[in-house]
Amino acid sequence: MYGSDVVTTTHDRGATGPIPEAERVRRELRDALEEAGVTLPSLGLDPLSCTGPNPRPLIDLGRCDMATARGLTILLREHREWGRER
Numbered sequence: 001m002y003g004s005d006v007v008t009t010t011h012d013r014g015a016t017g018p019i020p021e022a023e024r025v026r027r028e029l030r031d032a033l034e035e036a037g038v039t040l041p042s043l044g045l046d047p048l049s050c051t052g053p054n055p056r057p058l059i060d061l062g063r064c065d066m067a068t069a070r071g072l073t074i075l076l077r078e079h080r081e082w083g084r085e086r
Contacts, residue, residue, distance in 0.1 A: 019050050022057035029059065038071050040064055 022045055030043050042062020049058040064072075 018055050019045070019057050022050075022059060026059050036075055038068060038075065040068065 026043060026045060030040070033040060033043075040062055041064070042060065044060050044062065046058040046060040049056055
């Protein structure tokens with residue numbers, strides 16, 4: 001279930017509420033990461049946080065290999081430096 005689009009298939013894309021909103025945020029994050037050349041294969045919603053009468057979904061960034069971790073580190077440091085120059 002981790003990293004999959006299970007929530008997308010069970011909820012209408014136009015649906016409201018915390019779980020559909022979390023799925024939209026997850027997709028936006030995935031798209032932004034891919035645009036930056038980073039893929040987190042396990043990116044998904046934490047299933048336990050999506051349960052109960054008042055779910056508070058968490059986005060699970062999952063596991064990544066060292067090359068991906070290095071790529072994220074570089075992107076974050078570049079962004080930090082860019083922010084200081086503004």
